[in-house]
Amino acid sequence: MENIIFIGMPAVGKSTVGVVVAKRLGYQFMDTDLLIQEEEGNLLREIIEEKGIVGFLEIEDRVNARVEVHNTVISPGGSVVYCENAMKHYKEIGTVVYLMASYETINKRLKSAKNRGVVLRDGQTLKDLYDERVPLFERYADLTVCEDGLKLEDTIDKVIEALQSA
Ligand SMILES: Nc1ncnc2c1ncn2[C@@H]1O[C@H](COP(=O)(O)OP(=O)(O)OP(=O)(O)O)[C@@H](O)[C@H]1O
Ligand SMILES: O=C(O)C1=C[C@@H](O)[C@@H](O)[C@H](O)C1
Numbered sequence: 001m002e003n004i005i006f007i008g009m010p011a012v013g014k015s016t017v018g019v020v021v022a023k024r025l026g027y028q029f030m031d032t033d034l035l036i037q038e039e040e041g042n043l044l045r046e047i048i049e050e051k052g053i054v055g056f057l058e059i060e061d062r063v064n065a066r067v068e069v070h071n072t073v074i075s076p077g078g079s080v081v082y083c084e085n086a087m088k089h090y091k092e093i094g095t096v097v098y099l100m101a102s103y104e105t106i107n108k109r110l111k112s113a114k115n116r117g118v119v120l121r122d123g124q125t126l127k128d129l130y131d132e133r134v135p136l137f138e139r140y141a142d143l144t145v146c147e148d149g150l151k152l153e154d155t156i157d158k159v160i161e162a163l164q165s166a
């Protein structure tokens, strides 16, 4: 396995699960949200406030499409599936894992979507966002792991099993 790239809704656990999966496999870990913040010198929600959604997605696409790593678990932000160049690149450099959870699970976890810096257009509800993104996650996924009803540790085990039997 060259690299493992997690996609999925915000708060599904791409970063939390990703770092532990990396540790268990002896891989490096990269959270590209942190790369974006470092390059821009601002928090994600500040970038979205200042540059708007289109501006943020341009930055997200550029930063993710430039990632050159080996044996690394990569956890991008949930909105990376809107970034065509980035997703084309990720399909070339690794296995894309869709970490899936029901709308109800995501809704419970995302207490304040705006503070977290979610790419939510004016008037768009979290349910609208969920329904818009699911087909994109399904289009790009090499593997799908459903975490509904699982504890964090069980989700991590399930991801590793899915990767090993792929
Ligand atoms: N079964 C589970 N699997 C994954 N995360 C869980 C689970 N149960 C609870 N959590 C919690 O859900 C949160 C997931 O947040 P995390 O920042 O990892 O999401 P993310 O997918 O990286 O989001 P973003 O797209 O905003 O980067 C954490 O607080 C984690 O502890
Ligand atoms: O799912 C989203 O819309 C986002 C999630 C964050 O991780 C960031 O990537 C960004 O703030 C957008």
Ligand SMILES: [Mg+2]
Pocket: 014, 015, 016, 031, 033, 075, 076, 077
């Ligand atoms: Mg994350």
